[in-house]
Amino acid sequence: MPRESTAEASADSAPSMNDVARVARVSLGTVSNVLNKPEIVAERTRLRVQAAIDELGFVRNSAARSLAAGSSRTIGLVLTDVGNSLFVDIARGAESAATENGHSLLLANSDVNLQKQEGYLDIFDEARVAGIILAPLDASLDGVDRVRRHGRHIVLVNYAGGRTDCCSVLVDEEHGGYLAARHLIDLGRRRLVFAGGPDNLHAVNDRRKGAMRATSETRGAVSLEVIFGRSLNSPEGRRISGDLASRGRSRMPDGIIAPSDQLAAGIIHELTGTYGLRVPQDIAVIGYDNNQFASEGAIPMSTIGQPGHEMGRVATNLLLEEVNQPGEHVHRNLMLEPTLFARTSTLGR
Amino acid sequence: MPRESTAEASADSAPSMNDVARVARVSLGTVSNVLNKPEIVAERTRLRVQAAIDELGFVRNSAARSLAAGSSRTIGLVLTDVGNSLFVDIARGAESAATENGHSLLLANSDVNLQKQEGYLDIFDEARVAGIILAPLDASLDGVDRVRRHGRHIVLVNYAGGRTDCCSVLVDEEHGGYLAARHLIDLGRRRLVFAGGPDNLHAVNDRRKGAMRATSETRGAVSLEVIFGRSLNSPEGRRISGDLASRGRSRMPDGIIAPSDQLAAGIIHELTGTYGLRVPQDIAVIGYDNNQFASEGAIPMSTIGQPGHEMGRVATNLLLEEVNQPGEHVHRNLMLEPTLFARTSTLGR
DNA sequence: CTGAAAGCGCTTACAG
DNA sequence: CTGAAAGCGCTTACAG
Numbered sequence: 001m002p003r004e005s006t007a008e009a010s011a012d013s014a015p016s017m018n019d020v021a022r023v024a025r026v027s028l029g030t031v032s033n034v035l036n037k038p039e040i041v042a043e044r045t046r047l048r049v050q051a052a053i054d055e056l057g058f059v060r061n062s063a064a065r066s067l068a069a070g071s072s073r074t075i076g077l078v079l080t081d082v083g084n085s086l087f088v089d090i091a092r093g094a095e096s097a098a099t100e101n102g103h104s105l106l107l108a109n110s111d112v113n114l115q116k117q118e119g120y121l122d123i124f125d126e127a128r129v130a131g132i133i134l135a136p137l138d139a140s141l142d143g144v145d146r147v148r149r150h151g152r153h154i155v156l157v158n159y160a161g162g163r164t165d166c167c168s169v170l171v172d173e174e175h176g177g178y179l180a181a182r183h184l185i186d187l188g189r190r191r192l193v194f195a196g197g198p199d200n201l202h203a204v205n206d207r208r209k210g211a212m213r214a215t216s217e218t219r220g221a222v223s224l225e226v227i228f229g230r231s232l233n234s235p236e237g238r239r240i241s242g243d244l245a246s247r248g249r250s251r252m253p254d255g256i257i258a259p260s261d262q263l264a265a266g267i268i269h270e271l272t273g274t275y276g277l278r279v280p281q282d283i284a285v286i287g288y289d290n291n292q293f294a295s296e297g298a299i300p301m302s303t304i305g306q307p308g309h310e311m312g313r314v315a316t317n318l319l320l321e322e323v324n325q326p327g328e329h330v331h332r333n334l335m336l337e338p339t340l341f342a343r344t345s346t347l348g349r
Numbered sequence: 350m351p352r353e354s355t356a357e358a359s360a361d362s363a364p365s366m367n368d369v370a371r372v373a374r375v376s377l378g379t380v381s382n383v384l385n386k387p388e389i390v391a392e393r394t395r396l397r398v399q400a401a402i403d404e405l406g407f408v409r410n411s412a413a414r415s416l417a418a419g420s421s422r423t424i425g426l427v428l429t430d431v432g433n434s435l436f437v438d439i440a441r442g443a444e445s446a447a448t449e450n451g452h453s454l455l456l457a458n459s460d461v462n463l464q465k466q467e468g469y470l471d472i473f474d475e476a477r478v479a480g481i482i483l484a485p486l487d488a489s490l491d492g493v494d495r496v497r498r499h500g501r502h503i504v505l506v507n508y509a510g511g512r513t514d515c516c517s518v519l520v521d522e523e524h525g526g527y528l529a530a531r532h533l534i535d536l537g538r539r540r541l542v543f544a545g546g547p548d549n550l551h552a553v554n555d556r557r558k559g560a561m562r563a564t565s566e567t568r569g570a571v572s573l574e575v576i577f578g579r580s581l582n583s584p585e586g587r588r589i590s591g592d593l594a595s596r597g598r599s600r601m602p603d604g605i606i607a608p609s610d611q612l613a614a615g616i617i618h619e620l621t622g623t624y625g626l627r628v629p630q631d632i633a634v635i636g637y638d639n640n641q642f643a644s645e646g647a648i649p650m651s652t653i654g655q656p657g658h659e660m661g662r663v664a665t666n667l668l669l670e671e672v673n674q675p676g677e678h679v680h681r682n683l684m685l686e687p688t689l690f691a692r693t694s695t696l697g698r
Numbered sequence: 699c700t701g702a703a704a705g706c707g708c709t710t711a712c713a714g
Numbered sequence: 715c716t717g718a719a720a721g722c723g724c725t726t727a728c729a730g
Binding site for chain 2 (some may be wrong): 699700701702705706708713714
C-alpha cells in the first residue's frame with residue numbers, strides 16, 4: 001500500500017505559503033513576493049506559483065501577515081447606530097474609498113453605548129488595524145487617546161467634541177438648523193416652534209442655535225419658541241403635538257422645526273390623525289436627517305439632509321493620508337454642509 | 350548623561366507581553382496565563398502582572414494571538430444590506446449572543462453585491478475568524494464551500510438556497526404570506542391583489558404561495574390577482590397604484606398584499622394622495638418586514654414582522670456550538686415564524 | 699504554580 | 715530575480 005505524501009495531504013487545515021512554495025518548487029520568500037510585489041518576480045516563476053496557489057486553494061493568513069508586517073490592510077469603523085441611515089451612508093462612503101485604496105472596511109456597532117464603543121475601539125486596536133474611523137457618542141472621547149497612544153491612527157466623523165488634535169469630518173449643524181428655519185420663514189411662516197430634543201446633544205443645540213439665528217435676522221417679524229424634550233423619537237413627537245393642540249388654534253404655531261425625522265413623523269402623524277389639522281396648510285413641519293422614510297410617507301417630509309456618503313469617503317481619505325505619511329501629516333478638521341430637501345410637509349402639493 | 354533603559358522606553362510602539370513580563374519580573378508564559386487562565390495564577394503574581402499591564406497600557410496583539418492559538422475570538426457577519434432593518438436586527442441579536450459568549454462581532458456589508466459578499470467572506474476567512482454568519486444574496490453560495498474547505502465554520506441566516514449541509518436559520522416566508530392574506534380575508538376583503546415583486550426572489554415567491562394558499566382555503570369566495578414587477582421599492586408601488594387606479598372602481602381590489610413595506614408605502618402614498626382613495630376604507634394594504642417607518646407614517650402600516658433579533662441570536666449560538674464541538678456537531682436547519690402586526694392601513698382607526 | 703523553549707505563518711532585509 | 719534566515723508577539727505543552 002503506497003503512502004506517498006502529497007502536498008495536498010494537509011487537507012483538513014488551510015494550506016500555508018510553505019505548501020505553495022514546495023509545490024511550486026520555489027522558496028517561501030518568492031511566494032510572498034508573488035503575493036505582494038508580483039512585478040518583481042519573473043513571469044515564469046510567477047505563473048508557476050500562481051498555479052500552485054490555485055491548485056491548493058491557498059488563502060493567506062492575515063493574522064500572520066499583520067504580525068510580520070506590523071499592520072493590516074483593514075480599516076475599522078465604529079458606528080453609533082447602524083439603525084440610523086446617516087451612519088449607514090457613512091459606512092457606504094467609507095467602504096468605497098477604502099476599497100479604491102486596496103483596503104477593506106469592517107464595521108462595529110456601538111449601539112449608542114459608550115462601553116461598547118470603547119470595547120470595539122480596543123478590539124480594532126488589538127487587531128492592529130491600519131486605522132480607525134469613529135463616529136463617536138456625544139460623550140467621553142477617552143478611547144481616542146488610548147488607541148492613539150498605541151500608535152493607532154484615528155479620525156472622527158460626525159462629532160469631535162471640539163477636538164482639533166486629530167482629523168475630523170463634521171457637518172455644520174448650526175447651518176442645518178438655519179436652513180430649516182429660513183425655509184419656513186421664506187414660506188411665510190411667522191410663529192415657529194423648535195420642537196423637542198434633549199439639551200445635552202451638541203447636534204440638537206447647534207441646530208437650535210441656527211434656527212434662532214434665522215429667526216433673529218427677521219428683526220422680530222418671526223417668533224421662535226423652543227420646547228425642550230427628552231428624546232428624538234416618534235412618541236415624543238406625538239406628545240409634543242398633544243401639548244400644542246391643547247392650546248387652542250390662536251396660540252398654535254404655523255411652523256415646526258424638528259431636529260429629527262422621527263420626531264417630525266410623530267408630530268405630523270398626531271397633528272393630522274388625532275387633531276384633524278392639515279400639514280402644511282395649518283402647520284408646516286420640517287424634520288432633520290433625510291431618513292429613507294422621510295420621502296415615502298403619505299405626506300412626504302421636508303427635511304435637512306447630511307452628506308453621509310461624502311463624510312465616509314472624506315474621513316477614509318484623511319485616515320489613509322495620515323497612515324501613509326505619518327511624518328508630514330497635519331491634522332485637518334473638515335466641515336461639510338447640509339442640504340435642504342423641500343417636500344410636501346412644508347410646500348404643500 | 351545616564352541612559353538607563355527603562356521598560357517604558359519603547360513608548361512609540363505598543364508595549365508587548367515581553368515588556369509586561371520584564372516589569373512584573375515574571376516569565377512571558379505567566380503573563381499569558383494571567384490573561385487567559387487567571388484562575389491558574391497565584392494571587393500575588395497575578396496582581397503584580399496586572400499592575401504592570403496597567404502601568405504600561407498594554408493591549409494584547411490579537412494578530413499574534415490568533416496566529417499562535419490558531420483561531421480568533423471574533424465572529425464575522427456578512428450582511429446583504431445594512432440599510433435594511435431586518436439585517437440590522439440580525440446584527441444586534443448576533444452581537445448580544447456573541448458578547449455573552451466572550452466573542453466579538455464584526456460586520457461587513459455586501460450591499461446586495463455578490464462580488465463584495467465573496468470578498469468579505471475571504472477577508473474573514475483570511476483572518477481565521479472563529480466563525481462566519483452569512484446572510485447571503487439570493488444567488489450563488491460558492492463562497493460557502495470555499496471557506497468551509499479551509500476549515501471555517503459558517504452558518505446561513507435568512508436564506509440558504511435549499512442547503513441542509515450547514516446550519517441555517519430561516520423564516521417561514523410562505524407562512525408570512527399566508528398570515529398577510531388571511532388577515533385581509535378575516536377583515537372581509539374579497540378581491541385581493543398580491544402586488545409587485547420580481548419572480549426571481551425566493552422570499553417573494555414563498556410569500557406569494559402563502560397568500561395563494563390562504564385564498565384557496567376560501568373555496569372561491571376570495572380572488573387573488575398577482576401583479577409581477579421589477580423591484581420592491583416605493584416608486585414601483587406608485588407605478589402599481591397608477592395601474593390599479595386607471596381600472597375604474599368596479600375592477601379595483603379591496604385588499605393589497607405587498608411583499609415589502611417600501612412597496613406598500615409607495616402604494617398607499619399614491620392611492621391616497623394622487624387618486625383620493627381611502628386606506629383602508631376603499632382598499633386595505635398590508636406590507637412586509639415591519640420596518641421602522643411602517644409604524645410612523647400618517648397611516649401606520651399593517652405588516653408582517655420577522656424575528657431578526659432572534660435570528661441573529663440563534664445563528665450565533667448554532668455557530669458557537671459547531672465551533673466548540675466540531676466532532677459531535679450535527680447541522681441543524683431552523684425555521685422561525687413571522688408575526689402579523691395589524692395597524693391602521695388594514696384595521697382603520 | 700512558574701519558566702524556558704518551540705512554533706504559529708507570514709514579511710523583510712540581505713546575500714548571492 | 716531567488717533563497718536562507720531572522721523575527722513579528724503571542725500560546726502551549728513540558729519540565730521543574
